[in-house]
Amino acid sequence: MDDIAFGTDGWRATLDVFTDERVRIVGQAVADTIDGGPLVVGYDARPTSRGFAESLADVLTANGIDCVLPERDTPTPVVAWAARDGEFASALMVTASHNPPEYNGVKLIGETGAPALPERTEAVATNLREPIASDERDNGSGAVTERDLLGPYLDHALGLVDADLSGLTVAYDAMYGSGRGVTDRLLEAAGAEVVRLHCETDPEFGGTPPEPTGPRLGKLIRTVETGEADIGVANDGDADRLGVVTPERGYLDPNRYFAAIADDLLGSDPGDVVRTVSTTFLLDRVAQAHGHSAHETAVGFKWVAQAMTDHDARVGGEESGGFGLRGHLPNKDGVLFALLTAAAERDERFDARVDRLLATHGEVVQDRVSVDCPDDRKDAVLAALEGEIPDEVVGAAVERVVTVDGFKLLLSDGSWLLVRPSGTEPKLRVYAESSSSRRVKAILAAGESLVEPLV
Incomplete structure (x- = not known):
């Protein structure tokens, strides 16, 4: 036991x-x-x-x-x-x-x-x-x-999302998971033409974990970039997460996707948004532009779900590709969000929407690295880190420290650095967000240098 x-x-x-x-x-x-x-x-x-x-x-x-x-x-x-x-x-x-x-x-x-x-x-x-x-x-x-269980769910989803996808071609990658015959069926029922990829079972998942991230979606990216589809969507193994591919960007960073889908959803039905501590501040700016607030939680969708209920939020999500919708489930749903994504693409192309949001709210770049740390050392490392918080990181003053989940250092130039324990691996996660890839790399390096001596 x-x-x-x-x-x-x-x-x-x-x-x-x-x-x-x-x-x-x-x-x-x-x-x-x-x-x-x-x-x-x-x-x-x-x-x-x-x-x-x-x-x-x-x-x-x-x-x-x-x-x-x-x-x-x-x-x-x-x-x-x-x-x-x-x-x-x-x-x-x-x-x-x-x-x-x-x-x-x-x-x-x-x-x-x-x-x-x-x-x-x-x-x-x-x-x-x-x-x-x-x-x-x-x-x-x-x-x-x-x-x-599929019939009642699909009927509900089609009733919830009023979408006519006629004329839209969507490439769908099931990654050999349980979304096959479900997400593609939902998209077709809404009128889309669907190009199916990896929509059969394979005990080895094609030789790669069924995680819808850029390096694992090569065929989906090629399908969209060559013009065979207007947009691409992929689910993970149990289809509660979503990855999105666009013609100009290829794999769309989940932070930017979240900001873009929130912008679309808040335009039709207003409300607050919920995001995890590791998710982009771009979402806060989008919510504020619609006259609403963003609420921050610890990592883990159970916390997102609870905050969505507490604040009657329109949408909640996390940078790992899980998103939930008010009026549907207080849980992440990669099937429904595939339909919402296709519907949003019909309203305004995702590439154009992301361009517009970045032009309005400023460039936002985020990345993360992992530091090996045995599970039985995590608490001690975080306790030690509390006494090692620097006054500045890469030339920017630390203005505030958020302890919702680990330690998040908010910097004077709008950047941030986050150190938190992984809940699934013997690692500490180090995240950074800033206005350029170069600065993100520098902040991540500073974060690693701060944490590694404590492990």
Whole structure:
């Protein structure tokens, strides 16, 4: 049980650790701490995921809890929507998201469709025990049924986003994940012509982790740059994240994408925005231009979801490509945002919109590096860092230090430096944002020099 460790988004591990025995232990802890049922137990396209989902359902039903399994592997946001829209007490999702094929995991989702908050995760983590044996079962056992979750979700999405995509060609890269046959189907239902890439299953994900970042989207970039499509979208393995490709920029930096999609969304339905501490200040300027505010949270979509609810925000997101929409889910949804992206492209080309925003609000560049740091050293390093905050960084005075998540140094020239612990790897993340790539590199180097001696 010591090998079951919950992080920022559930429990994730390599398959030598993420075993059926341990999955069943987690299932028992969920059964012991859940307030009633039934539950949705979803699963992604990894070869092991359906079996793990069945094991979770087996333990839950042994404890008298009814369970629903999807008819096929299903995106996390579809499972989250079922939890919010249906009769379910909560949901579990078997997925390792964008991790390599040798991983799997399980996410905890609340009845609102939001990621579980720490108190819920901690309740599961502190109640881990062996599942009840088969001979302990009685006539009160729950039932497992299968259900189509895609149809209701797609109907809802088409009703929520009033988009006529006729005449628009969208290239869609499923990265061999659970978005295949879902995101492309939604885009076609709205009238788009869809060029499909990697829309079949592959246990090795084509030899690269299913993470929709620039270096892994070469074919999608070529498809858009050669004019075969007007815009390109890609999902990660469980389709809760989105990557976007444009004709002029190729892979569109998620920070700039977030600012651009927020600009479009606030133009049609006003409201505040929510961003994580590692996400661009460009978003704040866009929100202010529309007469609204930006709210900052710690990294992790559970915090974004909570702040979206607290502030009735129109949109929330993070620089890693996860975005949520008011009136839909307090959770990230790469399927719905693919549709919103295509609709926004019809209103104004993303390249033109980004050009306009940068011309209005100033050039913004962001990057990050990682510093190796054992998990058991992270707290000590951050404690030591508190006493080492400099008065200036690369010639700019430190005007304020934000401690929402790690240490974020706000500099007098509008730049910032952030140091925070990774929630998934034995590393510290160092981020910087400024007005030029050259200055970002200099600030990152200063951040590394500040942190490395403390590890």
